[in-house]
Amino acid sequence: MNRETDYQWYRAVQDALAEHDPIQIETRLQLAEVAIFERIDMFSRADHGEEEEALFEALVTVRALKIRRVAQLFRKDL
Numbered sequence: 001m002n003r004e005t006d007y008q009w010y011r012a013v014q015d016a017l018a019e020h021d022p023i024q025i026e027t028r029l030q031l032a033e034v035a036i037f038e039r040i041d042m043f044s045r046a047d048h049g050e051e052e053e054a055l056f057e058a059l060v061t062v063r064a065l066k067i068r069r070v071a072q073l074f075r076k077d078l
Helices: 008-018 022-042 049-077
Strands: none
Touching: 008 022, 008 049, 022 049
């Protein structure tokens, strides 16, 4: 399986990474986070190896983008 084309959550993360519109970025980040959690929720106790690792890496990336976004908004308010 090629995650670039087969995983909905991966496309959502890529859309969030590519978004430059400050109004749309928050929506893209939320969509990516929801897609990741929905996929994690689908897992059973079976080993999903590469995809599971990629999901958690993507979640870290999305959360880092959210933190950066909050920091940008905070600097604008100063």
